[in-house]
Amino acid sequence: MDGDEHPRDGTALPPPASVWIDTTPETSYEPLSGDREVDVAVVGGGITGLTAAAELTDAGEDVAVIESDRIVRGVTGRTTAKVTAQHGLIYDHLRSTVGDELARGYAEANQRAIEHIAETVERRDVDCDFGRTPAYTYTDSPDERGKIAAEVEAAKALGLPARFVEDTPLPFDVEAAIRVDDQARFHPREYLLALAESVAGAGNHVFERTKAREIEGGRRNRVVTDRGTVTAETVVVATHFPILDRRLFFARLYPERSYVLAVRASDVPTEGLYYRPGEPMRSLRTHVAGEEDLVLVGGEGHKTGHGHGPERYERLERYARERFDVEEIPYRWSTQDYSTPDRIPFVGRVGPTTDGILVGTGFGGWGMTNGTAAGRLLADLALGRSAPYRRVYDPTRFSVAALRTALGENAHVAKEFVGGWAEGMRDDDATTPAPGEARVVRRGRRPVGLYRDEGGDLHAVSAVCTHMDCIVNWNDAEKSWDCPCHGSRFDPDGAVLDGPAVEDLPTRPFDG
Ligand SMILES: Cc1cc2nc3c(=O)[nH]c(=O)nc-3n(C[C@H](O)[C@H](O)[C@H](O)COP(=O)(O)OP(=O)(O)OC[C@H]3O[C@@H](n4cnc5c(N)ncnc54)[C@H](O)[C@@H]3O)c2cc1C
Ligand code: FES
Incomplete structure (x- = not known):
């Protein structure tokens, strides 16, 4: 995959790669x-x-x-592998929507999962940087203090070891936070x-x-x-x-894609998992990488297939540089998860x-x-x-x-189906993209996804998602075709990267 240029000074950015994948051997089953x-x-x-x-x-x-x-x-x-039962502002919400019994069950199931991982690491003697650490859900807005206090009360009522704090080990001030002890981090x-x-x-x-x-x-x-x-x-x-x-x-289910930077800084907090809910959501955690510590900075979530682009990494970087003494950013990557109603x-x-x-x-x-x-x-x-x-x-x-x-959440889906895709598209829209660019063009009655790589080669695939026929959009940050309906993703030659699609996008002959 081609590297991108840094928008600030034009220097080459590292190609997207996860620190977890990069620091472990490839398997060969x-x-x-x-x-x-x-x-x-x-x-x-x-x-x-x-x-x-x-x-x-x-x-x-x-x-x-x-x-x-x-x-x-x-x-x-x-x-980002924060191993915690403190999932942002969730327990006050769950108590008022599904009731105390299910909310308590959810808290317990997640607490027990931490203990299960700890026991597994011990029993199987797994070397995976497993360590106990507190989790913080924080806010920097005085308006949000009440929400934090309500969440502390809800978490305590459901049996979690939560307390209200105003200080954290982060190198910047927060207004208020929920602290839950004995959570964990590991190398997944x-x-x-x-x-x-x-x-x-x-x-x-x-x-x-x-x-x-x-x-x-x-x-x-x-x-x-x-x-x-x-x-x-x-x-x-x-x-x-x-x-x-x-x-x-x-x-x-609806997919949300978000972005992560692994940052080398002189003031990485020695402990803690940090989550700032709301806009902009931010996730922070320390990863002990051999001799040095990195801080993983996550956020910039959006629905898959809508509003992706390198500016997401740029905003995360700005956030990191404003709060940490950043020396280098060796890794950046993105991925997606699904939520239920x-x-x-x-x-x-x-x-x-x-x-x-x-x-x-x-x-x-x-x-x-x-x-x-x-x-x-x-x-x-x-x-x-x-x-x-x-x-x-x-x-x-x-x-x-x-x-x-x-x-x-899924109201946009009907608009994305193949039926109305060509409305407003003129025949002369069928021009081919410049190197590094991509677009969907009309070929007869068919939508075709065209991507011209940095070397000048044109990759042409059907732009109709093989799951349920929505039209895919180009994701410039990851160089992939992403489906705005249910989150399937395909590489420039149409191979499935993420489901629910199981069939690749067929390639299309194109002589532009
Ligand atoms: C940016 C980001 C940060 C996150 N950080 C945290 C965090 O700090 N803490 C936390 O608790 N959670 C976090 N999450 C969520 C967490 O990472 C995911 O919920 C979890 O990893 C999902 O695991 P999984 O096993 O369901 O899916 P996956 O890990 O994706 O596993 C599914 C597997 O199925 C395979 N597969 C798919 N289709 C087929 C097929 N047709 N045939 C065979 N195999 C197939 C895939 O190749 C894949 O290997 C984060 C999510 C995101 C997006
Ligand atoms: S139509 Fe469902 S993922 Fe594309």
């Missing part, structure tokens, strides 16, 4: 070859899938993990590569470069992949956005008639604990064990208020 039968097929090798697979392996199940790319290179390979890839090794080491299977195309329910469930079919008693769909559209997940993930059986198909999704930017809780819950359900937080996360739950939120 073999693809599936032919057909197989197992007890449980786990589709997706991120934190949800690998946590479930490790639990199932420990319970003696015959498990196959099916991963379309290499494991832990999806969202989990690009997270080191942790999860160790879990994958434990799965493979026990004689189970991790199949990489094996794309699930379809999941068929029946007496025995089947995962149909591009390399063969895996038949299983239970299928765990842990593909981030579920690749099966039963229960209309695409209408109840009531802010609680969907984890469990997809429906009453599909007993053996389970799903975990919608972590709303808090998948280190929610994804761990999901992996454990999915393993419990597959094993027929009691599953304590099953009701909290039930994917079949329904409320009118949540439906209203979903309709509001």
Whole structure:
């Protein structure tokens, strides 16, 4: 991928790369070859899938993990990995919307997930920079003090060790913050590569470069992949956005893309996970990288396929430089997560008639604990064990208020479908882009996505998303075609980068 120029002084920016992926070895598990039968097929090798697979392996199940790319290179390979049950301003909201019982269940499930990670690190002796640290949700606005105080009371009432503070270890002042002790941070890839090794080491299977195309329910469930079919008693769909559209997940989940810088500075705080809710949202945490510490600065979230661009990195950099003594910015990257209308993930059986198909999704930017809780819950359900937080996360739950939120969040979707795409586009719009640029043009009745790379080569693909026919938009920050409807992403040659789409965009001959 081409590097960009810094808009301030024209110097070359490092190409987007995650510090987690860059500092760990590439995996090389073999693809599936032919057909197989197992007890449980786990589709997706991120934190949800690998946590479930490790639990199932420990319970003696015959498990196959099916991963379309290499494991832990999806969202989990690009997270900021704050391991906390303090998810911004959430508990006051949950108490007033879903009630104390479910709100308490959510807080407990996430607290237990931290303990599960701590126990796993200890039991398996995983070297992954795991360390306890407090989490802070802070504000710099006097108007927000009341919200912080209300959140402290709600979190305490639900059993979290929360308190109201006015000072943090950050090198700048805050107005007020919630402090929750005994939360954690880790290197997510080191942790999860160790879990994958434990799965493979026990004689189970991790199949990489094996794309699930379809999941068929029946007496025995089947995962149909591009390399063969895996038949299983239970299928765990842990593909981030579920690749099966039963229960209309695409209408109840909305994607948000956000950006991260890893910053080398002389005043990195020695401890703490920091989150500033509202506009602009900011996320900060220290990452101990060998001899030196980096601070990860995150934020600039927006709906996938809408309003992307290098200026997002620029605003984050300005924020970092105004608050830290920045020496260098060695990494920058971006990724996306999905939210549900009531802010609680969907984890469990997809429906009453599909007993053996389970799903975990919608972590709303808090998948280190929610994804761990999901992996454990999915393993419990597959094993027929009691599953304590099953009701909290039930994917079949329904409320009118949540439906209203979903309709509001997805109101733009109808406009993006292929039917009306060419309105207003004249034939002479079909000019080809200059090097480094991209556009959607009309070719007969077909929309074609054109990108001319820095070397002058033209890449032409169908601009119709293979999930449900929305027109994709060019994302200049990541050099990808992003779908504004449900968040699928494709590389310049049409290969799927992020689902729910499972089919690539077909290439189109173009002689411009
Ligand atoms: C910028 C950013 C920062 C974040 N920071 C935090 C944080 O500090 N703390 C926190 O708790 N959470 C954070 N999150 C959220 C968290 O990272 C995610 O919720 C979590 O990583 C999602 O894990 P997953 O296992 O569901 O998905 P993934 O890690 O994406 O795993 C899904 C896997 O499925 C594979 N797959 C997809 N389709 C197929 C297919 N058809 N066949 C086979 N395999 C397939 C993918 O390749 C991928 O490997 C952040 C999110 C973002 C966007
Ligand atoms: S992701 Fe659903 S139409 Fe593109």
